[in-house]
Structure formats: C-alpha cells, structure tokens
Amino acid sequence: xxxxxxxxxxxxxxxxxxxxxxxxxxxxxxxxxxxxxxxxxxxxxxxxxxxxxxxxxxxxxxxxxxxxxxxxxxxxxxxxxxxxxxxxxxxxxxxxxxxxxxxxxxxxxxxxxxxxxxxxxxxxxxxxxxxxxxxxxxxxxxxxxxxxxxxxxxxxxxxxxxxxxxxxxxxxx
Numbered sequence: 001x002x003x004x005x006x007x008x009x010x011x012x013x014x015x016x017x018x019x020x021x022x023x024x025x026x027x028x029x030x031x032x033x034x035x036x037x038x039x040x041x042x043x044x045x046x047x048x049x050x051x052x053x054x055x056x057x058x059x060x061x062x063x064x065x066x067x068x069x070x071x072x073x074x075x076x077x078x079x080x081x082x083x084x085x086x087x088x089x090x091x092x093x094x095x096x097x098x099x100x101x102x103x104x105x106x107x108x109x110x111x112x113x114x115x116x117x118x119x120x121x122x123x124x125x126x127x128x129x130x131x132x133x134x135x136x137x138x139x140x141x142x143x144x145x146x147x148x149x150x151x152x153x154x155x156x157x158x159x160x161x162x163x164x165x166x167x168x169x170x171x172x173x
Contacts, residue, residue: 001025001081003057006065007072007137008085009129010122011095013155013170015110017083018065020162020170025063030056031110032066039113046070067133072140082149084141085158089130096126 004021006014015031022029035052038044044052053071056062057078064075076082087095096118103116141149152158162170 002027002061003079004063004081004083005075005079006063006083006085007067008087009067009092009133010126011092011097011099012085012087013095013158014065014067014085016172017085017158017162017170018063022063024166027061027063028059029063029065032064032068033108034110034112036066036068037111037114041114041117067137069136069140072137076140076144080148082141082144083158084137084149084151086134086151086153087155088153089127091155092126092129093123096123 001021004018004025004027006018006021008014015033018029018031021027030053032053036044036049049068050070053064053068054074056064057071057075064079100116100118104118105115108114108116150161152161159170162168
C-alpha cells in the first residue's frame with residue numbers, strides 16, 4: 001500500500017482514517033478539502049485545485065482522502081489500494097453532527113484557517129449525498145481492479161479490518 005485513495009461521503013471518517021493510515025504506513029497524507037479550501041472557507045480555483053491533486057498522484061507514495069469527482073478517475077487508476085466508506089445517510093449525518101458538536105469553532109487541522117461550522121445547506125447536502133452522488137461513485141469503481149477496492153458499509157466493519165491489519169483501534173481526534 002503506497003498509494004491509497006479514501007472516498008466516501010462527508011462524516012464517514014475519511015480524514016481520521018487517512019491520518020491513522022499515514023502514521024502506520026509512514027505515507028504522506030493529502031486532504032482534498034485542505035487543497036480545495038483556502039483561509040476562511042474561500043474556494044481555490046477548480047483548475048488550480050485539480051492540477052495540484054493530479055501532481056500529488058504522480059508521486060510514488062500518498063494517501064489522498066476526498067471524493068471530488070473531477071480527479072476521481074485518475075486517483076482511482078493510480079492508487080494501489082482504494083477504501084470506499086459507503087455508510088448510510090444516517091451514519092453520515094451522525095458523523096457530521098458529532099464532529100460539529102465536538103469541534104465547533106475550532107480550526108480544522110486538515111483545512112488550515114477554517115473553523116468547524118455547520119449550515120442547514122451543508123447538512124441537507126450530507127443527507128442527500130447517497131441519493132445524489134453514490135451512483136456515479138459506484139460507476140467509477142466498476143472500471144477499477146476489484147482486488148484493490150475495499151468497501152466498508154459500517155464503521156464497525158472498517159474498525160474490524162483496521163484492527164486486523166494493525167492490531168489496534170483507529171485513533172480518533
């Protein structure tokens with residue numbers, strides 16, 4: 001595992017998993033949200049963002065977490081290990097609410113200069129993510145070697161796999 005792509009909806013724990021795997025495997029971790037957002041939640045130019053992400057995928061070692069579709073095909077093709085956190089809408093909503101309650105107003109480590117926040121628009125986007133985004137993501141995975149794709153439907157499944165791999169639980173922040 002030298003190039004790991006972690007995908008899934010908001011609130012599934014992609015960032016936490018990426019950070020844990022990065023430490024265990026001694027791989028550099030890149031959070032697409034941290035590339036996409038500048039200080040104070042300003043949005044980086046999409047072309048610049050995609051160019052930055054594609055440059056990372058040319059490196060020999062990386063973990064990239066995020067599901068942005070514009071570079072997904074390239075990331076999936078170049079990865080040697082794909083983790084898809086395919087959790088229910090309820091689990092995603094629970095994840096973002098828990099994160100918000102725990103970290104409200106604190107700077108997001110993976111997005112420097114941006115504090116944790118929640119809006120109704122974002123929460124509704126999370127609730128509708130599976131309905132609006134999942135099908136395209138599944139279609140993207142159809143062309144990828146099935147041996148490198150690992151789909152987890154529940155946190156419990158992911159935690160069991162992680163414990164088997166590393167003999168410890170995933171550390172949360």
